[in-house]
Amino acid sequence: MNYPNGIKKNYKISTSNRGMNLEEDINESNLYYRNNDIAIIYKKPTPITINKVDYKSRTDAVITEAHFTIPSTTDYNGIYKGKYIDFEAKETRKDYFPLANIHKHQIEHLQKIRECGGIGFIIVRFTLKNETYLLEIDKLSNFLDNSNRKSIPKKYFEQNGYLIKQGYRPCLDYLKIIKERYNEEILEEK
Protein backbone atom coordinates (compact mmCIF):
# COMPACT_ATOMS: atom_id res chain seq x y z
CA MET A 1 0.00 0.00 0.00
CA ASN A 2 1.09 3.58 -0.39
CA TYR A 3 1.07 6.22 2.30
CA PRO A 4 0.22 9.83 1.41
CA ASN A 5 3.90 10.71 1.57
CA GLY A 6 4.71 7.94 -0.86
CA ILE A 7 6.28 5.59 1.66
CA LYS A 8 5.44 2.06 0.59
CA LYS A 9 4.42 -0.57 3.08
CA ASN A 10 4.32 -4.24 2.24
CA TYR A 11 0.63 -4.58 3.11
CA LYS A 12 -1.00 -7.98 2.74
CA ILE A 13 -4.78 -8.50 2.53
CA SER A 14 -4.47 -12.25 2.86
CA THR A 15 -1.65 -14.17 4.50
CA SER A 16 -2.64 -17.58 3.22
CA ASN A 17 -0.38 -19.72 1.05
CA ARG A 18 2.64 -17.48 1.39
CA GLY A 19 6.06 -17.76 2.93
CA MET A 20 6.38 -16.06 6.29
CA ASN A 21 7.41 -12.43 6.16
CA LEU A 22 8.78 -10.39 9.06
CA GLU A 23 5.34 -9.22 10.20
CA GLU A 24 4.05 -12.79 10.29
CA ASP A 25 7.16 -13.97 12.15
CA ILE A 26 6.69 -11.26 14.78
CA ASN A 27 2.95 -11.87 15.12
CA GLU A 28 3.55 -15.61 15.55
CA SER A 29 6.29 -14.94 18.10
CA ASN A 30 4.03 -12.53 19.99
CA LEU A 31 1.30 -15.18 20.04
CA TYR A 32 3.83 -17.64 21.47
CA TYR A 33 4.88 -15.09 24.10
CA ARG A 34 1.26 -14.47 25.06
CA ASN A 35 0.24 -18.12 25.16
CA ASN A 36 3.21 -18.88 27.40
CA ASP A 37 2.69 -15.87 29.69
CA ILE A 38 6.06 -14.45 28.68
CA ALA A 39 4.91 -11.07 27.36
CA ILE A 40 1.81 -9.30 26.09
CA ILE A 41 2.74 -7.60 22.84
CA TYR A 42 0.39 -6.88 19.94
CA LYS A 43 0.60 -5.28 16.53
CA LYS A 44 -1.63 -2.23 16.34
CA PRO A 45 -4.34 -2.15 13.68
CA THR A 46 -3.46 -0.42 10.42
CA PRO A 47 -4.39 3.23 10.87
CA ILE A 48 -6.99 4.42 8.39
CA THR A 49 -9.33 7.35 7.91
CA ILE A 50 -12.90 6.24 7.28
CA ASN A 51 -14.90 8.36 4.84
CA LYS A 52 -18.02 6.30 4.15
CA VAL A 53 -19.78 3.54 6.08
CA ASP A 54 -22.72 1.60 4.68
CA TYR A 55 -24.95 0.22 7.42
CA LYS A 56 -26.32 -2.74 5.47
CA SER A 57 -28.16 -4.09 8.47
CA ARG A 58 -28.37 -3.76 12.24
CA THR A 59 -25.53 -6.19 12.70
CA ASP A 60 -23.34 -5.43 9.70
CA ALA A 61 -21.58 -2.20 8.82
CA VAL A 62 -19.42 -2.05 5.70
CA ILE A 63 -16.74 0.58 5.19
CA THR A 64 -17.08 1.61 1.54
CA GLU A 65 -14.42 4.32 1.45
CA ALA A 66 -11.34 4.73 3.59
CA HIS A 67 -7.73 5.80 3.21
CA PHE A 68 -4.52 4.60 4.80
CA THR A 69 -3.06 7.24 7.09
CA ILE A 70 0.47 7.75 8.35
CA PRO A 71 0.83 5.96 11.70
CA SER A 72 1.41 8.35 14.60
CA THR A 73 3.36 5.75 16.51
CA THR A 74 5.03 2.38 15.90
CA ASP A 75 3.41 -0.89 14.86
CA TYR A 76 4.08 -2.90 18.01
CA ASN A 77 3.90 -2.28 21.74
CA GLY A 78 3.16 -4.10 24.94
CA ILE A 79 4.62 -5.28 28.25
CA TYR A 80 7.44 -7.71 29.09
CA LYS A 81 8.43 -8.45 32.69
CA GLY A 82 6.80 -5.22 33.79
CA LYS A 83 8.67 -3.15 31.22
CA TYR A 84 6.96 -1.18 28.46
CA ILE A 85 8.10 -2.42 25.02
CA ASP A 86 7.72 -0.41 21.81
CA PHE A 87 9.15 -1.09 18.37
CA GLU A 88 8.83 -0.79 14.62
CA ALA A 89 9.65 -3.61 12.17
CA LYS A 90 10.78 -3.24 8.57
CA GLU A 91 12.02 -5.42 5.75
CA THR A 92 14.48 -4.38 3.07
CA ARG A 93 15.81 -6.17 0.00
CA LYS A 94 18.82 -3.85 -0.03
CA ASP A 95 22.04 -4.54 1.87
CA TYR A 96 21.41 -1.28 3.71
CA PHE A 97 18.34 0.13 5.51
CA PRO A 98 16.82 3.13 3.70
CA LEU A 99 15.79 5.71 6.31
CA ALA A 100 12.82 6.58 4.08
CA ASN A 101 11.35 3.27 5.34
CA ILE A 102 10.73 4.71 8.80
CA HIS A 103 8.86 7.91 9.62
CA LYS A 104 10.77 10.67 11.43
CA HIS A 105 8.01 10.93 14.04
CA GLN A 106 8.23 7.18 14.67
CA ILE A 107 11.90 7.64 15.57
CA GLU A 108 10.99 10.60 17.79
CA HIS A 109 8.28 8.45 19.40
CA LEU A 110 10.82 5.71 20.24
CA GLN A 111 13.19 8.32 21.67
CA LYS A 112 10.42 9.65 23.95
CA ILE A 113 9.58 6.09 25.01
CA ARG A 114 13.21 5.62 26.06
CA GLU A 115 13.13 8.90 28.00
CA CYS A 116 10.00 7.67 29.79
CA GLY A 117 11.79 4.51 30.92
CA GLY A 118 10.43 2.23 28.21
CA ILE A 119 12.35 -0.07 25.89
CA GLY A 120 12.32 1.13 22.28
CA PHE A 121 13.97 -0.41 19.22
CA ILE A 122 13.56 -1.27 15.56
CA ILE A 123 13.67 -4.73 14.01
CA VAL A 124 15.06 -4.80 10.48
CA ARG A 125 15.18 -7.86 8.22
CA PHE A 126 17.57 -7.96 5.30
CA THR A 127 15.47 -10.34 3.21
CA LEU A 128 18.12 -11.39 0.68
CA LYS A 129 20.39 -12.70 3.45
CA ASN A 130 17.38 -13.49 5.71
CA GLU A 131 19.15 -11.81 8.62
CA THR A 132 17.02 -9.95 11.18
CA TYR A 133 18.55 -7.40 13.54
CA LEU A 134 17.33 -5.62 16.62
CA LEU A 135 18.71 -2.07 16.91
CA GLU A 136 17.95 -0.09 20.05
CA ILE A 137 16.70 3.47 19.67
CA ASP A 138 19.84 4.86 21.34
CA LYS A 139 22.01 3.30 18.65
CA LEU A 140 19.64 4.46 15.92
CA SER A 141 19.78 8.00 17.32
CA ASN A 142 23.58 7.87 17.48
CA PHE A 143 23.71 7.04 13.79
CA LEU A 144 21.30 9.84 12.86
CA ASP A 145 23.21 12.35 15.00
CA ASN A 146 26.53 11.51 13.38
CA SER A 147 25.60 10.95 9.76
CA ASN A 148 23.81 12.69 6.92
CA ARG A 149 23.32 9.43 5.04
CA LYS A 150 19.89 8.50 3.72
CA SER A 151 20.41 4.89 4.76
CA ILE A 152 22.04 2.77 7.47
CA PRO A 153 24.61 0.23 6.24
CA LYS A 154 23.98 -3.39 7.24
CA LYS A 155 27.41 -3.30 8.88
CA TYR A 156 26.08 -0.77 11.41
CA PHE A 157 23.39 -3.27 12.45
CA GLU A 158 26.02 -6.02 12.71
CA GLN A 159 28.24 -3.86 14.92
CA ASN A 160 25.65 -1.94 16.98
CA GLY A 161 22.58 -4.17 16.86
CA TYR A 162 21.83 -7.77 17.70
CA LEU A 163 21.19 -10.59 15.24
CA ILE A 164 17.88 -12.22 16.23
CA LYS A 165 17.94 -16.00 16.32
CA GLN A 166 15.33 -17.53 14.02
CA GLY A 167 13.99 -20.86 15.24
CA TYR A 168 10.85 -22.88 15.66
CA ARG A 169 9.06 -21.65 18.80
CA PRO A 170 9.13 -18.73 18.80
CA CYS A 171 10.22 -18.31 15.19
CA LEU A 172 11.82 -14.92 15.97
CA ASP A 173 12.87 -14.73 19.62
CA TYR A 174 13.59 -11.01 19.83
CA LEU A 175 12.75 -10.84 23.54
CA LYS A 176 15.74 -13.09 24.26
CA ILE A 177 17.92 -10.11 23.34
CA ILE A 178 15.88 -7.70 25.47
CA LYS A 179 16.08 -10.12 28.38
CA GLU A 180 19.88 -10.29 28.12
CA ARG A 181 20.22 -6.52 27.67
CA TYR A 182 17.90 -5.53 30.53
CA ASN A 183 18.38 -8.52 32.78
CA GLU A 184 19.70 -6.59 35.80
CA GLU A 185 17.13 -3.83 35.44
CA ILE A 186 14.37 -6.42 35.21
CA LEU A 187 15.70 -8.51 38.10
CA GLU A 188 15.84 -5.43 40.31
CA GLU A 189 12.10 -5.05 39.91
CA LYS A 190 11.36 -8.71 40.59
Add this chain to the structure above:
Amino acid sequence: MNYPNGIKKNYKISTSNRGMNLEEDINESNLYYRNNDIAIIYKKPTPITINKVDYKSRTDAVITEAHFTIPSTTDYNGIYKGKYIDFEAKETRKDYFPLANIHKHQIEHLQKIRECGGIGFIIVRFTLKNETYLLEIDKLSNFLDNSNRKSIPKKYFEQNGYLIKQGYRPCLDYLKIIKERYNEEILEEK
Protein backbone atom coordinates in the same frame (compact mmCIF):
# COMPACT_ATOMS: atom_id res chain seq x y z
CA MET B 1 -21.14 1.24 14.31
CA ASN B 2 -21.99 -2.38 14.92
CA TYR B 3 -19.58 -5.17 15.68
CA PRO B 4 -20.22 -8.66 14.29
CA ASN B 5 -21.46 -9.78 17.69
CA GLY B 6 -23.92 -6.93 17.80
CA ILE B 7 -22.10 -4.83 20.35
CA LYS B 8 -22.63 -1.23 19.41
CA LYS B 9 -19.83 1.29 19.54
CA ASN B 10 -20.47 5.01 19.36
CA TYR B 11 -18.25 5.45 16.29
CA LYS B 12 -17.79 8.93 14.86
CA ILE B 13 -16.52 9.61 11.34
CA SER B 14 -16.21 13.33 11.95
CA THR B 15 -15.64 15.03 15.29
CA SER B 16 -16.36 18.55 14.06
CA ASN B 17 -19.10 20.74 15.49
CA ARG B 18 -19.99 18.39 18.31
CA GLY B 19 -19.77 18.48 22.06
CA MET B 20 -16.85 16.57 23.54
CA ASN B 21 -17.49 12.90 24.21
CA LEU B 22 -15.41 10.61 26.41
CA GLU B 23 -13.12 9.52 23.59
CA GLU B 24 -12.38 13.12 22.66
CA ASP B 25 -11.76 14.04 26.30
CA ILE B 26 -9.28 11.18 26.67
CA ASN B 27 -7.55 11.93 23.37
CA GLU B 28 -7.20 15.60 24.33
CA SER B 29 -5.89 14.65 27.77
CA ASN B 30 -3.40 12.21 26.23
CA LEU B 31 -2.22 14.96 23.89
CA TYR B 32 -1.73 17.21 26.92
CA TYR B 33 0.20 14.44 28.72
CA ARG B 34 2.42 13.92 25.67
CA ASN B 35 3.05 17.59 25.01
CA ASN B 36 4.06 18.10 28.65
CA ASP B 37 6.23 14.95 28.80
CA ILE B 38 3.97 13.45 31.46
CA ALA B 39 3.02 10.23 29.67
CA ILE B 40 2.92 8.69 26.22
CA ILE B 41 -0.52 7.16 25.76
CA TYR B 42 -2.34 6.74 22.45
CA LYS B 43 -5.66 5.37 21.27
CA LYS B 44 -5.15 2.43 18.95
CA PRO B 45 -6.60 2.63 15.44
CA THR B 46 -10.03 1.09 14.92
CA PRO B 47 -9.43 -2.56 13.98
CA ILE B 48 -10.81 -3.45 10.56
CA THR B 49 -10.53 -6.25 8.04
CA ILE B 50 -9.72 -4.93 4.57
CA ASN B 51 -11.33 -6.78 1.67
CA LYS B 52 -10.68 -4.53 -1.32
CA VAL B 53 -8.10 -1.84 -2.05
CA ASP B 54 -8.20 0.32 -5.17
CA TYR B 55 -4.75 1.58 -6.10
CA LYS B 56 -5.88 4.72 -7.87
CA SER B 57 -2.34 5.94 -8.36
CA ARG B 58 1.21 5.40 -7.17
CA THR B 59 0.63 7.68 -4.21
CA ASP B 60 -3.00 7.01 -3.37
CA ALA B 61 -4.64 3.77 -2.32
CA VAL B 62 -8.34 3.73 -1.48
CA ILE B 63 -9.96 1.04 0.63
CA THR B 64 -13.25 0.28 -1.10
CA GLU B 65 -14.46 -2.55 1.13
CA ALA B 66 -13.64 -3.25 4.75
CA HIS B 67 -15.38 -4.45 7.90
CA PHE B 68 -15.09 -3.49 11.53
CA THR B 69 -13.60 -6.32 13.56
CA ILE B 70 -13.77 -7.07 17.27
CA PRO B 71 -10.72 -5.52 18.96
CA SER B 72 -8.35 -8.13 20.40
CA THR B 73 -7.21 -5.75 23.10
CA THR B 74 -8.25 -2.43 24.63
CA ASP B 75 -8.46 0.97 22.97
CA TYR B 76 -5.70 2.73 24.89
CA ASN B 77 -2.21 1.88 26.06
CA GLY B 78 1.11 3.52 26.70
CA ILE B 79 3.68 4.40 29.33
CA TYR B 80 3.53 6.63 32.42
CA LYS B 81 6.52 7.09 34.73
CA GLY B 82 8.02 3.87 33.41
CA LYS B 83 4.83 1.89 34.06
CA TYR B 84 2.82 0.19 31.33
CA ILE B 85 -0.74 1.61 31.18
CA ASP B 86 -3.66 -0.17 29.51
CA PHE B 87 -7.36 0.69 29.61
CA GLU B 88 -10.73 0.68 27.88
CA ALA B 89 -13.16 3.60 27.93
CA LYS B 90 -16.94 3.44 27.62
CA GLU B 91 -19.91 5.75 27.88
CA THR B 92 -23.36 4.78 29.08
CA ARG B 93 -26.61 6.71 29.32
CA LYS B 94 -27.89 4.28 31.94
CA ASP B 95 -27.28 4.69 35.68
CA TYR B 96 -25.51 1.34 35.56
CA PHE B 97 -22.76 -0.07 33.28
CA PRO B 98 -24.02 -2.87 31.01
CA LEU B 99 -21.31 -5.56 30.85
CA ALA B 100 -22.32 -6.16 27.22
CA ASN B 101 -20.45 -2.89 26.53
CA ILE B 102 -17.08 -4.52 27.15
CA HIS B 103 -15.75 -7.69 25.51
CA LYS B 104 -14.91 -10.64 27.75
CA HIS B 105 -11.46 -10.96 26.15
CA GLN B 106 -10.80 -7.27 26.84
CA ILE B 107 -11.37 -7.95 30.54
CA GLU B 108 -9.09 -11.01 30.33
CA HIS B 109 -6.51 -8.85 28.55
CA LEU B 110 -6.56 -6.29 31.38
CA GLN B 111 -6.23 -9.10 33.95
CA LYS B 112 -3.13 -10.43 32.14
CA ILE B 113 -1.68 -6.93 31.99
CA ARG B 114 -2.05 -6.70 35.77
CA GLU B 115 -0.38 -10.10 36.22
CA CYS B 116 2.51 -8.84 34.04
CA GLY B 117 3.03 -5.85 36.32
CA GLY B 118 1.13 -3.34 34.22
CA ILE B 119 -1.63 -0.97 35.30
CA GLY B 120 -5.02 -1.92 33.85
CA PHE B 121 -8.40 -0.26 34.33
CA ILE B 122 -11.59 0.88 32.66
CA ILE B 123 -12.92 4.41 32.42
CA VAL B 124 -16.70 4.66 32.40
CA ARG B 125 -18.68 7.85 31.89
CA PHE B 126 -22.27 8.05 33.03
CA THR B 127 -23.32 10.65 30.47
CA LEU B 128 -26.62 11.76 32.05
CA LYS B 129 -24.83 12.76 35.26
CA ASN B 130 -21.59 13.54 33.37
CA GLU B 131 -19.62 11.59 35.97
CA THR B 132 -16.55 9.67 34.82
CA TYR B 133 -15.05 6.90 36.95
CA LEU B 134 -11.81 4.96 36.83
CA LEU B 135 -12.23 1.34 37.99
CA GLU B 136 -9.13 -0.81 38.32
CA ILE B 137 -9.17 -4.27 36.78
CA ASP B 138 -8.87 -5.92 40.21
CA LYS B 139 -12.10 -4.28 41.34
CA LEU B 140 -13.80 -5.15 38.06
CA SER B 141 -12.71 -8.78 38.47
CA ASN B 142 -13.99 -8.81 42.07
CA PHE B 143 -17.42 -7.75 40.87
CA LEU B 144 -17.50 -10.38 38.11
CA ASP B 145 -16.36 -13.10 40.52
CA ASN B 146 -19.06 -12.29 43.03
CA SER B 147 -22.04 -11.45 40.87
CA ASN B 148 -24.09 -12.89 38.05
CA ARG B 149 -25.49 -9.51 37.10
CA LYS B 150 -25.39 -8.33 33.52
CA SER B 151 -24.45 -4.84 34.62
CA ILE B 152 -22.45 -2.98 37.26
CA PRO B 153 -24.44 -0.48 39.35
CA LYS B 154 -23.10 3.08 39.38
CA LYS B 155 -22.87 2.73 43.14
CA TYR B 156 -20.14 0.10 42.70
CA PHE B 157 -18.07 2.63 40.76
CA GLU B 158 -18.65 5.24 43.46
CA GLN B 159 -17.55 2.85 46.21
CA ASN B 160 -14.77 0.91 44.44
CA GLY B 161 -13.63 3.27 41.69
CA TYR B 162 -12.41 6.83 41.54
CA LEU B 163 -14.31 9.84 40.23
CA ILE B 164 -12.09 11.53 37.63
CA LYS B 165 -11.86 15.30 37.97
CA GLN B 166 -12.94 17.10 34.81
CA GLY B 167 -11.16 20.38 34.24
CA TYR B 168 -9.50 22.50 31.61
CA ARG B 169 -5.99 21.14 31.03
CA PRO B 170 -6.13 18.22 30.93
CA CYS B 171 -9.89 18.02 30.57
CA LEU B 172 -9.94 14.54 32.12
CA ASP B 173 -6.97 14.05 34.43
CA TYR B 174 -7.22 10.28 34.92
CA LEU B 175 -3.46 9.89 35.49
CA LYS B 176 -3.79 11.95 38.67
CA ILE B 177 -5.61 8.96 40.16
CA ILE B 178 -2.99 6.50 38.91
CA LYS B 179 -0.23 8.70 40.33
CA GLU B 180 -1.90 8.73 43.77
CA ARG B 181 -2.63 5.00 43.68
CA TYR B 182 0.84 3.90 42.54
CA ASN B 183 2.88 6.70 44.01
CA GLU B 184 5.12 4.52 46.19
CA GLU B 185 5.58 1.92 43.49
CA ILE B 186 6.51 4.65 41.02
CA LEU B 187 8.79 6.46 43.47
CA GLU B 188 10.66 3.23 44.16
CA GLU B 189 11.64 3.07 40.52
CA LYS B 190 12.76 6.69 40.38
